[in-house]
Amino acid sequence: MKTERRFLKFGAGLALGLVAAAASLTPALAKDIVWARYGDIDTLDPQKATSTLSLQVWSLIYDTLLATDASGAPVPNLAKSWDVSPDGLKYTFHLVDGVKCHDGSPLDANDVKYTVDRAFNKDNPSVTQASWGPISNVEVIDPQTVRFDLSSPFVALIPFLADSFSSILCDSNKDKAGFGTTTAIGSGPWILDSWTKGDKIVLKKNPDYVNHGKLAQNPGAPYMDGLIISVVPEPQTRLAGLKTGAIQIAEPPLDDVPALKASGELNVISAENTGQNVFWEFAVHRPPFNDERVREAVAHATDVQTALTLIYGDLSIPEQCPISRGVFGNDQDFCASHRAQYDPEEAKALLKEAGGWGPDNPLEINMLVWTGGKRDRLAEVFQAQLAEVGIKANIQMMDIGTMNARVRQENETPTGIGSMDMMTWSWYDPDILYALWHSPGAYRGYTSPELDAMLEKTRVLTDPAERKAVVQAVMAYLLDHSIHVPLYTPGWEWVFAVRPEVQGFKVAPFVYPIFNDVKF
């Protein structure tokens, strides 16, 4: 008995000790902003990764030559103006005066040259080197003027220079060991303090920051002293953190958004003009989707608005164009006139004509869907809509890596049951259509010489009106043939829950959160 008591006493003592230790230490109330996200950055080096998680952080530490306005159009930033030669081969940028790097050195044309030369370094080029276009030389004309020489015209360069992939690196980085891991010298509103991999990134405000074009009202340094970007993978944990006040801003669990909105406990902000496009595409090299009528039937059978309302409420909206809102050339009315709209009777008629299919004799196909973001439930709604017109869709959920491989595999397989997929892509320029649909195609899907010719033009026409006409011709082609059937935008990581005391938080186009105006 004595022994038992001894054990019990020890156990009880330990439990009390733990509770007492916990109660005695109240968490320190830091005035920094804590922003929690599901994952970590890959690197602090903007030329070595492509993930949105990384891009968002680079946009805080580094600045870019150009920025975007609320509609997603490029505007001046570090470059106060720019000229393009008539042949589209020379871009001259005039830089603003007085910009300082985080180490105190001035940011000038040499830093721009250093950045671009580094991206084209033969031994270890930028992973997004192709997006800079065919730059053959960078000339420093004077400290405030720099010229890019191109070997052929490439109009997607301008929107690229507003994106964090093209972050301007201060040339003092080249002497620093650990650039990208422990150091990152930029000229953005926040200075890197530390990065604990997998845990958090600690930034402090840049007191010398002057806003030349970013989408913030605050003309100078951020109001808050620091910004902590912490990694919290589990949505319910992020929500718990928001409720306790340990976190100020985070993506909430999507299922909880209606309740959060109704209670007013947290403010919910949806990013606009994200460039994200969720769409149907098909394995077009074999039946039944080699038949345009069957693809069109799928488009007619899909009631996007109803499905979105059921699953996301008002968090996402239908998209009519193959390039989403915020991207040059997007025009809802124009695209709507080409995209097959919801019309189940028309879908039934097309299916019957194409293969005698109907609700009594359904066409069986596979529907590939990327896991997460409640897309499984959205897919079930689409599945029910397709069933109504006579398509039996087998939903196959998979991670995005597997899905990319599967879609290509389906396009390269000449036999088997039909395959369609709910694909998700994002970019700030219509050049995305080139990547997707120019021969041989990102997934070896639909291509044609006619489409190739139009897509090539979209890359070289420097006159905006002319380019817009060709971009629209491409979109019309994709929609008329139901090759790329747009569904909705945005599609992932676009919802932010913000504690009520936090003022001034906004999300710029292409899902770049802005903290310059944040106060609480």
Added chain:
Amino acid sequence: MFSYLSRRLAMGLATVFAATIAVTLLIHAVPGDPVQIMYAQSQGTTPEQLEEIRQRLGLDQPIIVQYFSYLGRLFHGDMGVTIRGEQPVLDLILVRLPNTLLLAFSAMLIAILIGLPAGFWAAAKRGSWTDAAVMTAAIGGVSIPHFWLGLMLMIWFSVDLGWLPVAGGGPLSLILPAMTLGLSNAAIVARMTRSGMIDVMEQDFVRTAHAKGLPKAVVEYRHVLRSGLIPLVTMMGLQFTYMMGGAIVVENIFAWNGIGRLAIDAIFQRDYPVIQGFILVFATTVVVVMFLLDIVYALLDPRIRRS
């Protein structure tokens, strides 16, 4: 003893080697390659450029060549860099491994501190209401998924009571994940302890001890508990390795910066060097723990030393 331990060590090394081969083959069998994943969903580079990147990373080589060049670098102490972000893999792992070990050890401690006395108590009170209550609680403990228990603890202790942080690093943040992992394992320890102790209680030497007129507490503490602990040590070693695996789920819930989360991300991104590094370190840790247990076991039981 020496030959026994050398045999165990050789087997351990063979296990680590086999694990790396198995993982290399398995991960390459999963569809999707890291370069494609990195560029998917955004304006990709051209297919030719993707091929160029694959060549630079050596991903165009046959798996066997990739594996042996990995092994070659490994013997020079180089675990490579991540495909995403080109960060040194060893650094990434070394930052996180101590966190996972700390979590697993703390959970093990909680499991022992709760499970051992509870199991012992239930055995001593065999057949009583106390026994039934402890064992019912243990079945409950085994059945509760980590995911649910973790969230419940978080809601009670962090959101409602405000005693503990929701997530993050630091000693206070360790309590909830360690409790989550430890409590369900405490249930297993309690069940194993109970059955182990009952076995010992029925042994002749215990009856003899009672017959000699020793007080009940002395018999239970000196004779029953000590003899019953030997198989428990082995069992706890196994428990520890299970906890290393269980830690992956718990780390995710509490944003505990452990090696498990690194592995999950790497698997989704097909970041081969990270996955291989993770398995190598994980397998080595398990092998080391088992080897240490073999030593303890040999010290405790002379029959093993002689065999």
